[in-house]
Amino acid sequence: MMNGLRTLVSETAQMLGSVLDHNGLWCTPSAGSEAAADLANAETGPSGPWGEAPVRDVMDIAWMALGLAGENARASAVLLGKPIWFSRLPGIRSFGRADPFALRTSFPVEVLTRSVIEAASLAFWLTESGLGVRARVARQIVYRMNGAVRMEEALDSMGGPRPGEQRRDYGELTDDVRQAAADLGLPLAQSGRQWDCDGQKYPGYLGRAANLSASFARTPEVPYQVYSGVAHAELWGLWRGYLQLPRNGHPHDRQQFTFKPLNVHSAVQALVEAIISAARRTAGYLGAGAVQAELTKWASEADQRLDALRPP
Numbered sequence: 001m002m003n004g005l006r007t008l009v010s011e012t013a014q015m016l017g018s019v020l021d022h023n024g025l026w027c028t029p030s031a032g033s034e035a036a037a038d039l040a041n042a043e044t045g046p047s048g049p050w051g052e053a054p055v056r057d058v059m060d061i062a063w064m065a066l067g068l069a070g071e072n073a074r075a076s077a078v079l080l081g082k083p084i085w086f087s088r089l090p091g092i093r094s095f096g097r098a099d100p101f102a103l104r105t106s107f108p109v110e111v112l113t114r115s116v117i118e119a120a121s122l123a124f125w126l127t128e129s130g131l132g133v134r135a136r137v138a139r140q141i142v143y144r145m146n147g148a149v150r151m152e153e154a155l156d157s158m159g160g161p162r163p164g165e166q167r168r169d170y171g172e173l174t175d176d177v178r179q180a181a182a183d184l185g186l187p188l189a190q191s192g193r194q195w196d197c198d199g200q201k202y203p204g205y206l207g208r209a210a211n212l213s214a215s216f217a218r219t220p221e222v223p224y225q226v227y228s229g230v231a232h233a234e235l236w237g238l239w240r241g242y243l244q245l246p247r248n249g250h251p252h253d254r255q256q257f258t259f260k261p262l263n264v265h266s267a268v269q270a271l272v273e274a275i276i277s278a279a280r281r282t283a284g285y286l287g288a289g290a291v292q293a294e295l296t297k298w299a300s301e302a303d304q305r306l307d308a309l310r311p312p
Contacts, residue, residue, distance in 0.1 A: 001261055002103075004309045005268045006080035008302060012272045013073040015298050018291050019279045020066055025286045026059060033287025035059065038133040045185030054137045054184060061140060062123040062282060069119040069275055076112040076271060079103055080264070105241030106263035107230055113267040113274075114227035120278035121208035124215070127285040138186055138200035145177045145188065145195045146202045215281075216273040218303060227267070261311040269306050276302065 029035035035055075043050040081102040103109070126139055151171040161167055168176075181188040186198045195202050203211065209224040229237030240263060242255040276299045283292040 001265065001309050001311055002080050004305065005265065006077050008272060008305055008309070009073055009077040009080060009268060012275050012298070012302065013070050013077065015295060016066060016070045016073070016275050016279050018294065019283050019286075019288065020063065020070065022286070022288060022291065025288050026063060029285075030287025030289070033285065034129065034131075035286050038136060041133040043134060043137075043184075045183055047183040050133075050137075050184060054140065054180075055133060058126055058136055058140045061143065062126045065119045065122040065126075066278060066282060069116045069123075069278065072112045072115045072119070073271060073275060076109055076116075076268070079108050079112075080268070103264065104257045104259060106260055106267060107241045109264050109267045109271075110227045110230045110240070113271040114224065114231055116271045117209050117212060117224055117227075117274045118205050120274040121205075121212035123282055124212045124278040125203065125208050127282045129281070129284060134186075134198060135200055137184065138197040139202075141177060141181050141184075141186060141188060141197040142195045142200055142202040144172060144180070145174065145197070146204075148172050148174045148177050149195075212274060212277060213270075215277045216270075218269060218273065218306070223266075223270075227270075265306070265310055272302050272306070273299075 029039065038055045038058075039052045041050055041055065122143070126136065126143075128136075131139075148171070152167070152174060155161065155167060155170050161169065167173060178188060181197060188195065188197045190196070194204075206224070213221065213224065226237070226240075230240060231237070240260070241257060243258040245255055276295055280292055280295040280299070283289075283295060
């Protein structure tokens with residue numbers, strides 16, 4: 001199963017590359033595509049016509065987010081080696097692995113799947129079909145504002161910039177984003193901790209993940225929050241990779257790692273579906289019809305292979 005999953009993840013990352021490496025379409029989207037229409041917009045703001053720049057910003061963010069998803073998929077493929085085997089003698093617990101970096105639990109794949117979902121969901125949200133240029137650029141603004149706020153909070157928690165550095169050296173500032181919105185003539189306001197730009201609200205990680213997973217053919221209720229529990233070391237997340245021992249056992253006994261093939265398979269299925277859904281929507285936005293068709297074909301093949309690889 002593991003080698004089959006590794007191959008499937010690697011090939012899915014390669015399919016994503018067919019979208020990311022299509023430089024011509026990112027520079028000059030197909031005529032009649034939503035991306036081409038957005039770039040040719042007639043919007044104006046206090047600083048004059050929008051031109052292509054704010055749309056290029058959206059496209060750049062989507063491109064980088066898909067690139068991050070692809071990098072994490074490749075890292076997951078590296079980890080999908082042979083699982084460990086356990087041998088046990090009275091009072092002694094030992095394990096051996098064919099590869100020193102082979103998986104001992106489902107933890108690493110689940111955490112990487114969570115990251116893939118978060119990155120892919122950003123591209124999926126930004127390239128939504130029928131959104132229109134004004135709403136699409138507004139989404140870019142609230143995304144940037146949320147990030148600027150978090151960056152400044154993190155910087156303040158560190159006690160501010162180090163000697164010789166400026167706040168802007170760490171990333172975009174909230175004042176920068178406010179100015180960008182004002183130049184475009186887009187209203188930007190805050191309600192609690194949620195930002196709103198021209199009616200577009202930032203959904204956060206959970207909202208984005210739910211929006212993306214709703215498009216999955218097999219797992220529309222992908223356990224993103226379960227994977228977050230693993231990443232955050234919540235107790236219920238920890239139990240996914242440890243074998244619980246009786247409470248009245250020997251005091252020197254400790255919970256053992258346990259390898260659950262079904263957990264790994266489920267995480268890989270979510271990873272594959274996340275990349276395919278986001279890549280297919282992005283290809284459609286760019287007008288890459290042939291690439292979109294190949295991704296649709298690949299989605300069907302991936303489902304069949306996942307069914308064949310599913311452990312009992």
